Structures are given as C-alpha cells and as structure tokens.
Amino acid sequence: MNIRIKNIDSSELKGTIIPIFENKISKLSGDDDILKSIPFEGKADEVFYTTYLDKGLKYRIYVGLGKEEQLNGEVLRNAIARGIKQTKALKLNSFAIEVFESNKICLPGIIKCITEASAMTLYSFDKYKSKKSNYNPKIYITNVDEGKLVKANKVLNETLNIVSSINMAKDLVNEPANVIYPEILANEVVKIGAESGFEVEVIHEEKCKDMGMQAFLSVAKGSVHSPKLIVMRYMGDEGNKEVLGLVGKGLTYDSGGFSLKPPTGMIDMKEDMAGAAAVIGTMSAIAKNKLKKNVVAVVAACENILSRDAFKPGDIIGSMAGKTIEVNNTDAEGRLTLIDAITYIIEKEGAGMIIDVATLTGAAIHALGRYTTAVVSNNDQFYETFMEATNVTDESFWRLPTFDHYKKQLKSKVADLKNSDKTGAGTITAAMFIKEFVQDKPWIHLDIAGTASTESPISDYMGCGATAVPLRTLYYFIKGMRKDHIDN
Numbered sequence: 458m459n460i461r462i463k464n465i466d467s468s469e470l471k472g473t474i475i476p477i478f479e480n481k482i483s484k485l486s487g488d489d490d491i492l493k494s495i496p497f498e499g500k501a502d503e504v505f506y507t508t509y510l511d512k513g514l515k516y517r518i519y520v521g522l523g524k525e526e527q528l529n530g531e532v533l534r535n536a537i538a539r540g541i542k543q544t545k546a547l548k549l550n551s552f553a554i555e556v557f558e559s560n561k562i563c564l565p566g567i568i569k570c571i572t573e574a575s576a577m578t579l580y581s582f583d584k585y586k587s588k589k590s591n592y593n594p595k596i597y598i599t600n601v602d603e604g605k606l607v608k609a610n611k612v613l614n615e616t617l618n619i620v621s622s623i624n625m626a627k628d629l630v631n632e633p634a635n636v637i638y639p640e641i642l643a644n645e646v647v648k649i650g651a652e653s654g655f656e657v658e659v660i661h662e663e664k665c666k667d668m669g670m671q672a673f674l675s676v677a678k679g680s681v682h683s684p685k686l687i688v689m690r691y692m693g694d695e696g697n698k699e700v701l702g703l704v705g706k707g708l709t710y711d712s713g714g715f716s717l718k719p720p721t722g723m724i725d726m727k728e729d730m731a732g733a734a735a736v737i738g739t740m741s742a743i744a745k746n747k748l749k750k751n752v753v754a755v756v757a758a759c760e761n762i763l764s765r766d767a768f769k770p771g772d773i774i775g776s777m778a779g780k781t782i783e784v785n786n787t788d789a790e791g792r793l794t795l796i797d798a799i800t801y802i803i804e805k806e807g808a809g810m811i812i813d814v815a816t817l818t819g820a821a822i823h824a825l826g827r828y829t830t831a832v833v834s835n836n837d838q839f840y841e842t843f844m845e846a847t848n849v850t851d852e853s854f855w856r857l858p859t860f861d862h863y864k865k866q867l868k869s870k871v872a873d874l875k876n877s878d879k880t881g882a883g884t885i886t887a888a889m890f891i892k893e894f895v896q897d898k899p900w901i902h903l904d905i906a907g908t909a910s911t912e913s914p915i916s917d918y919m920g921c922g923a924t925a926v927p928l929r930t931l932y933y934f935i936k937g938m939r940k941d942h943i944d945n
Contacts, residue, residue: 626738679767702808820883
C-alpha cells in the first residue's frame with residue numbers, strides 16, 4: 458500500500474478526505490463553508506463530496522464521525538473506509554486524509570486507525586478473476602504538526618507492518634484447498650519467516666510419529682497430502698527465558714471425515730486453517746517490528762478427508778501427552794490436532810503461557826454470531842491482560858465459563874476422554890477437552906469459527922472473506938505483555 462505522512466499541497470492531489478464531527482459544521486470556514494448549505498450533519502454513517510477547480514477537477518470528501526464524545530477507533534476506521542470507497546468510485550489516483558484534534562483519540566491512535574482502515578478497505582482477493590481491482594492510490598496523511606512527525610512516522614511504519622501481515626494471512630485463508638495444502642502451507646511459512654525475520658522448522662510425519670503425536674496423525678490419515686508440524690520461533694529477548702506459545706489450528710481442508718459434513722457445510726472448509734493463518738501473521742508482524750519478546754508458534758497442518766484410510770468413529774487413539782481418546786465424532790478433529798501441538802510447544806519449546814486460535818465449533822457461531830470471538834481461559838489475570846489489548850484494536854471477545862460440570866461431559870467409558878459430547882455447550886466442552894492438555898499453564902482458547910470469515914461485510918473496512926481476526930489483538934497483547942501480569 459502506498460501511504461505516507463506528508464503535509465502536501467492539495468493542488469498536487471485529486472482529492473482530500475476530511476473527517477467532520479457531528480454539529481461542528483457551523484464552525485467551518487473557507488472552502489468548507491459550503492457544508493452549511495447542504496444536508497450533511499457529520500453523523501457517523503454520512504459521506505458527502507464536493508468538487509472544485511484547482512489545476513483540474515478536485516474533490517473534497519467529507520466523512521461523518523458522529524458526536525465527538527462517542528468517538529472511538531471503530532467509528533474512525535469505518536468513517537475513513539467510507540471515504541476511501543468514495544475515492545475508488547471517483548477513480549482518484551491520489552488523495553489526502555486529514556488528521557484532526559480530539560480528546561478521545563491521540564494522534565498516534567488516529568494515524569493507526571487511518572492506516573488500518575486504508576489497508577483493509579483496499580484489500581481484495583481477486584487473483585483468480587479475469588477483471589481485477591488494480592486500485593492502488595497514493596495516500597497522504599496530512600495536517601500533522603512538524604514536531605510530531607518522527608513519532609507519527611514510527612506509528613505509521615509499525616502499522617504498515619501489521620496490516621501487510623493481516624493481508625498475507627487473509628490471502629492464505631482465501632486460497633482454495635487445491636492450492637494450499639499442508640506441504641504448500643509449510644513452504645509458504647518458510648518464505649514468510651525468511652522475509653519477516655523468524656525461524657521456521659518443518660517437522661515431517663515420521664518425526665511426529667516418533668514423538669507420539671497419534672491424535673494429530675490420526676486426523677491426517679485419510680489424506681494423500683502428508684501432515685506437517687510447522688514450528689515458528691522468534692526470540693526477540695534472548696536474555697529472558699519467558700516464552701509465549703501460540704498454537705493455530707491448521708486444517709487446510711475439513712470434510713468431516715466419516716462424520717461427513719453436509720454439502721453446504723463443506724464449501725468454506727478451506728477456511729479451517731484461519732487460526733493457523735492468524736498465528737503465522739502474528740509472527741510476521743512481531744518479527745517485522747522487532748518486538749523485544751520471545752514467541753514460539755506451532756501449526757499442526759493436515760487435511761481431514763474421508764477415505765479408506767481415514768480414522769473412524771469408535772476408534773481409540775493416543776496422544777503425545779499419553780492420554781487416550783475415544784473418537785466419537787471425526788468432525789471434532791481440530792481439537793485432536795491442537796492437543797498434540799500444545800503438548801509439543803510446552804514440552805519441546807518451553808512455552809510458559811499458551812494461546813490457541815481455532816475455527817473449532819459451529820456452536821460458537823450460534824452463541825455469538827459473526828462479530829464476537831468466544832474465549833475460554835483457565836487464568837483470570839492472563840485473560841484480563843489479553844483483553845487490555847482490545848482497547849487498541851476494538852476486536853470483540855466474550856468469555857465463556859469453565860465449570861467442572863462441563864469436564865464430566867467428556868468422560869469416556871473406554872478411554873481417558875472422548876473427543877465430543879452431544880449434550881450441548883459445544884464451544885465450552887471443546888475448550889475443556891483442550892484444557893486437559895495445557896498442564897496448568899496460563900492458557901487462553903480463542904474459538905474464531907464465527908469471526909474468521911464473513912459472507913457479508915461486518916464493517917465498512919472489513920469486506921467478505923477472511924478477516925484475520927484475532928491477529929491485531931494478539932500483536933498488541935504480545936507487545937504489552939509482562940510476566941508480572943500473569944499469576945502462575
């Protein structure tokens with residue numbers, strides 16, 4: 458994306474996006490005085506443009522921010538997105554976005570939101586279309602005081618690294634399953650690691666067998682594509698032994714196996730690796746921005762395919778942790794891959810805190826819809842520290858309970874555990890199954906089944922397809938994470 462901070466002369470541009478607070482139009486003067494005579498009030502869903510001549514036809518695009526006391530990052534992102542959509546409709550190849558003063562959002566926050574909104578609004582996945590968007594305007598953030606330029610540019614560069622990682626993660630999810638399968642995903646991560654600055658190790662099937670990863674490998678049995686355990690390491694603070702572990706569900710395709718999904722339920726199952734993509738994107742962002750943190754991420758990448766070799770309902774399988782599992786639903790496969798990845802990241806990589814991200818249960822969609830991610834955690838302080846990051850990102854999360862009653866629903870008559878239960882609370886019981894393998898480490902489980910992608914836009918800046926949720930929140934959590942925030 459071509460965006461920079463520069464107090465450029467408007468005559469050099471095709472247009473300017475001007476954010477306006479509701480009921481502040483009476484204070485405008487000069488060329489903006491025209492707004493006093495038109496039906497534009499500055500409400501949060503309004504956009505209006507005017508034209509004028511200055512070395513050619515130019516545009517002023519006014520976007521409403523609503524009442525100033527109600528301004529937040531989400532309001533600003535949506536307002537900027539509406540303005541950018543207008544520039545695209547007008548085919549403006551260069552334009553400015555004016556910053557403004559507010560006691561609700563500081564200048565760095567305004568620049569961050571403008572950059573995020575610009576990148577996410579302009580994102581499109583059209584590589585397989587004959588007619589492509591090809592809209593890549595030059596964007597200038599203007600009205601920044603000269604004395605604040607150094608800090609402003611630092612924020613801009615950090616945010617650009619984050620949004621480039623977001624768009625990369627979206628691309629991985631939006632690719633079809635005949636393009637992205639475990640081996641290709643592993644190859645892509647190796648390239649991303651080299652470009653971003655983190656180490657990648659790809660562990661093949663034989664070594665996974667040697668480590669006892671029977672749960673992960675059972676899911677992978679039905680596919681002609683061999684599974685890959687993808688390990689990413691970023692050690693930005695080598696003098697510190699503290700390591701955060703990220704685990705992303707990496708089902709590059711999920712048919713449900715013998716517990717076969719209905720045809721309509723299979724169409725979007727290329728997206729069952731959205732948790733992996735979010736984790737990969739997070740590693741890219743923290744490495745590009747050289748955060749002084751230690752983070753290891755693991756993705757157990759495989760396909761869940763129905764074939765003569767596939768695992769079956771009623772099978773009893775082992776796990777790297779040594780616990781046995783009765784498989785009563787082969788479509789409850791993601792948790793089986795996650796538990797071996799979690800055991801690995803604790804025992805082999807020394808992770809002391811764990812966050813797993815997974816498109817795990819349809820129940821999460823029924824409970825919270827497409828806007829809010831379900832959260833389960835075993836540690837209040839870890840959860841509260843994580844939630845502090847949402848003040849920066851405005852991504853939505855809701856915590857679900859972990860009462861002991863739910864654990865009882867996973868008891869098996871023939872093994873240590875069963876992998877699913879039919880008595881309800883599917884999102885919680887799936888998380889409780891995973892909880893059995895975190896070895897009492899501080900742990901957060903993010904079920905993004907509802908929020909990983911969307912068939913219709915959930916905001917002005919977030920279009921259809923992959924969302925890369927919760928990448929931004931993970932990044933800002935890691936950036937601000939401190940050991941003394943977590944009660945071990």
